[in-house]
Amino acid sequence: MKLSQQNVFRILEAVGERGATSKEILTALAQKKKRKAQLRKILKGLLKNKTCRKHNNRYYLVNDTSAVVSEKARRATRSSVINSRKKRSNHFLGQVIYHHRKFVIYSYADAKEYNFLRAGDNSLLHGDVVSFNIRQSKQGEAVADVIELRERRIVGLKGKVHAEKKGRLVFVPNHPVGTREFDVSNKVTLKKGHQVEAWLNIGNSALANRKPAGEVQLISEKSLYDNPMLEDILIQNNIPTHFPKSVQAEAQLFPNAVRVNKKSNREDLRDLPFVTIDGADAKDFDDAIYAEKEGTNHRIWVSIADVASYVLPGSAIEREAFSRGTSTYLPGKAYPMLPEALSNGLCSLKEGVNRKTLTCESLIDKNGKTKTCRIYASINKIKCRLTYSEVDKYYDTKTIKKRRGFQSLSEQLSLYKEIAEILRKRRITSGFVDFHLPETRFLYDKKGIVVDLQKTYQTSAMKVIEQFMLLANENVAKFCDQNKLPIVWRNHPRPLSEKLEHLKKLFWNNKIKLASLSSGKDYNQARELIKQNPKKDFLEYAMLRSMSLAVYETQRRGHFGIASEYYCHFTSPIRRYPDLLVHRALKNCLSGRKPVNVPEYVAATASDREKLSTAAERASHRFFKLYFMADKIGGIYQAKISGMIHSGIFVEISHPYVEGFVSFATIQDDHYDFDEELQSIFGKDLKTKYTIGKGLKVMLTRLDWHNISLEFDWICWKDRV
Numbered sequence: 152m153k154l155s156q157q158n159v160f161r162i163l164e165a166v167g168e169r170g171a172t173s174k175e176i177l178t179a180l181a182q183k184k185k186r187k188a189q190l191r192k193i194l195k196g197l198l199k200n201k202t203c204r205k206h207n208n209r210y211y212l213v214n215d216t217s218a219v220v221s222e223k224a225r226r227a228t229r230s231s232v233i234n235s236r237k238k239r240s241n242h243f244l245g246q247v248i249y250h251h252r253k254f255v256i257y258s259y260a261d262a263k264e265y266n267f268l269r270a271g272d273n274s275l276l277h278g279d280v281v282s283f284n285i286r287q288s289k290q291g292e293a294v295a296d297v298i299e300l301r302e303r304r305i306v307g308l309k310g311k312v313h314a315e316k317k318g319r320l321v322f323v324p325n326h327p328v329g330t331r332e333f334d335v336s337n338k339v340t341l342k343k344g345h346q347v348e349a350w351l352n353i354g355n356s357a358l359a360n361r362k363p364a365g366e367v368q369l370i371s372e373k374s375l376y377d378n379p380m381l382e383d384i385l386i387q388n389n390i391p392t393h394f395p396k397s398v399q400a401e402a403q404l405f406p407n408a409v410r411v412n413k414k415s416n417r418e419d420l421r422d423l424p425f426v427t428i429d430g431a432d433a434k435d436f437d438d439a440i441y442a443e444k445e446g447t448n449h450r451i452w453v454s455i456a457d458v459a460s461y462v463l464p465g466s467a468i469e470r471e472a473f474s475r476g477t478s479t480y481l482p483g484k485a486y487p488m489l490p491e492a493l494s495n496g497l498c499s500l501k502e503g504v505n506r507k508t509l510t511c512e513s514l515i516d517k518n519g520k521t522k523t524c525r526i527y528a529s530i531n532k533i534k535c536r537l538t539y540s541e542v543d544k545y546y547d548t549k550t551i552k553k554r555r556g557f558q559s560l561s562e563q564l565s566l567y568k569e570i571a572e573i574l575r576k577r578r579i580t581s582g583f584v585d586f587h588l589p590e591t592r593f594l595y596d597k598k599g600i601v602v603d604l605q606k607t608y609q610t611s612a613m614k615v616i617e618q619f620m621l622l623a624n625e626n627v628a629k630f631c632d633q634n635k636l637p638i639v640w641r642n643h644p645r646p647l648s649e650k651l652e653h654l655k656k657l658f659w660n661n662k663i664k665l666a667s668l669s670s671g672k673d674y675n676q677a678r679e680l681i682k683q684n685p686k687k688d689f690l691e692y693a694m695l696r697s698m699s700l701a702v703y704e705t706q707r708r709g710h711f712g713i714a715s716e717y718y719c720h721f722t723s724p725i726r727r728y729p730d731l732l733v734h735r736a737l738k739n740c741l742s743g744r745k746p747v748n749v750p751e752y753v754a755a756t757a758s759d760r761e762k763l764s765t766a767a768e769r770a771s772h773r774f775f776k777l778y779f780m781a782d783k784i785g786g787i788y789q790a791k792i793s794g795m796i797h798s799g800i801f802v803e804i805s806h807p808y809v810e811g812f813v814s815f816a817t818i819q820d821d822h823y824d825f826d827e828e829l830q831s832i833f834g835k836d837l838k839t840k841y842t843i844g845k846g847l848k849v850m851l852t853r854l855d856w857h858n859i860s861l862e863f864d865w866i867c868w869k870d871r872v
Contacts, residue, residue, distance in 0.1 A: 154182050156193050163203055163212040167307060167352055169368065170209035242284060244301065244819065246866060248787070249277035249329040256283055256295045259819040262867055267295035276353075277328040277785045278304040278852055278864070303353065304852045304864050309782040312339065312349040312367050322351045322367055325782030334364040376484055380856065381774055385486070388767035390479050394490050397467040402490035405461060405497050409505040411530055420510065421532040424563065425454060427500055428616050431538045435478070435487065436500040437723045439508070439533050440619050442563070442570055447517045449570050453623035454531050456498040457507035458724035459734040462489065473753070476760025478726035481771040482593040482601060487726065494725050502536040509734055511623040511721070515570075519577030524626040526737060535560060542612035568611060571618040578621070582671030582714035585678070588691055591772060591808050601779050606808035620722045621713065627733065628717035632707060636736040637748045639729040639757060641718050642708040643701040654697040660829050661686060671714045685844035689793060703729050703754040703761075729757050773859040776809050780861055784851050787866065792845045795832060797825045802849055802863060811861030813849060818865040845869070
């Protein structure tokens with residue numbers, strides 16, 4: 152192969168994240184060592200224009216450079232499609248698609264599928280871009296004759312590699328791409344009949360009448376949580392994965408059970424039928440709830456694990472809790488703030504065992520206004536551990552799994568929903584911003600492996616817990632303010648004026664007029680205006696991004712999003728350090744001890760740790776999605792535009808619920824430009840305009856492990872499917 156910048160780029164694109172040395176590049180191009188100086192000059196040029204990067208004598212392709220290097224060729228390709236339509240030539244460009252166990256060619260020019268005879272050509276794969284002619288078959292059917300392979304879109308596949316006779320290695324992809332098996336070109340030690348997960352780098356070039364071959368990279372059979380990329384995410388965000396020996400030693404000193412001391416000042420609530428409602432995979436239960444109707448009023452008990460009784464100031468566990476700031480939750484795994492003996496054991500409000508708690512008991516009227524509030528130390532024994540799905544099933548079907556000794560469970564759940572709705576209505580009237588945005592639900596098999604990604608929204612059961620916790624947090628905050636207790640407040644500043652102006656402009660460009668955005672009520676009115684809008688999710692995300700971040704501070708400033716002057720975090724001391732500080736302040740007050748001031752740096756550190764934990768959780772979610780989609784390369788999906796930038800569009804797949812990127816370089820029907828102000832893309836030749844929510848058909852072609860994102864290729868717009 153000729154030693155050129157284009158061919159060097161192709162080699163680097165083929166090797167992907169493994170990179171290549173100059174010697175390996177020369178070998179791949181079948182060039183002699185004496186051409187090394189010429190190669191260095193080419194690599195120097197690629198480094199200069201930031202097409203590639205160098206690390207430990209290996210060269211790696213920089214993300215999205217494929218669009219830079221081949222953009223000229225791809226634009227010429229798109230022009231040929233448009234010109235072929237104008238000249239009415241029968242020379243077309245299209246994409247090879249393998250479905251229903253046969254190959255077709257999807258024509259970009261007329262949005263039709265053509266059957267074609269492969270004539271013994273084993274080189275073509277699903278996803279390949281080819282030029283072809285259309286002719287009439289003997290049966291009078293329009294069929295395609297492939298002229299040339301223009302581009303190989305799928306250059307990497309996940310699958311299994313196994314050894315056959317005479318040591319021949321064969322790679323079988325998990326997702327069908329046409330060729331059932333690939334020859335493995337590199338040496339891998341593998342026993343006969345043994346199968347392992349592997350990643351195949353096919354490369355961009357293809358030889359006629361030969362099955363594609365490529366180099367395999369074996370995938371470790373270790374747990375996904377030991378994956379180096381996941382480890383890097385945790386390291387980059389400073390998330391500890393193990394507790395120091397001093398913390399482990401202290402944790403071993405705690406008893407296994409809570410003994411009831413009748414001489415203590417704790418109120419005994421064990422006769423009240425408290426329940427916990429959490430996710431099915433939860434192990435640390437901070438909070439339990441119970442409520443009763445009193446005439447037109449409602450009395451609500453929110454009992455929270457008394458972590459402060461075990462995590463003492465100055466202890467190794469306390470120092471580690473401050474250092475971590477919060478628990479970090481990855482799909483299927485948690486890195487807790489407290490050692491497991493406390494987080495999943497002694498502090499966790501498990502069903503049927505005694506637990507020390509702090510209780511916020513509130514009496515609210517029929518409009519949800521708090522009439523009285525009392526906070527006290529208590530002892531509790533949870534009667535029932537429920538999951539969100541169980542409670543939601545009851546709300547939907549009025550049936551619930553029978554629980555021994557708790558016959559009134561259904562009546563209680565109905566009451567809790569009624570109370571939550573009263574509280575929610577009052578909050579929304581006050582200006583509580585009630586966003587309704589989707590989240591990803593990870594479904595696992597018995598081995599803990601992700602088997603599905605579902606789009607989900609906040610359920611009725613989640614709303615019940617949310618409203619009960621908001622009530623407790625707000626009433627505790629008022630108590631602390633009235634008693635001048637030094638705590639860490641949860642403040643949420645008003646949105647910045649420049650962000651509000653940008654949001655108003657965005658709504659105006661979408662023909663939605665906003666009179667004002669000065670309060671939470673205005674945000675809720677804006678939500679009502681876009682309720683039926685096809686761009687609802689996009690606009691609601693824009694509203695969310697316009698808001699400031701909530702922070703921890705030692706001075707009370709109020710919470711804009713919750714529309715409250717008094718707010719702190721009290722309900723999750725197992726997983727948040729600021730909640731633990733609030734508990735200490737309350738216990739000091741209840742015991743008549745002198746309050747301890749909280750330095751500002753403690754609040755600032757808690758805010759910083761929260762940001763790092765959130766970043767790690769989001770990155771890990773993207774990683775697990777990427778890994779889940781790895782064996783689906785070549786999959787064709789219906790999607791919709793969810794966002795835009797100058798280099799391409801973001802698309803959302805509803806099932807499995809993932810988002811990815813489509814470069815303008817892959818859209819073959821026109822040249823597109825992005826208008827940031829109008830949030831639209833415009834076709835230069837066909838004068839088409841597409842906005843957020845536009846449907847299209849895409850093919851998953853690459854996994855960008857560097858940026859932890861999925862890359863799709865455009866096939867056609869929805870109105871042409």
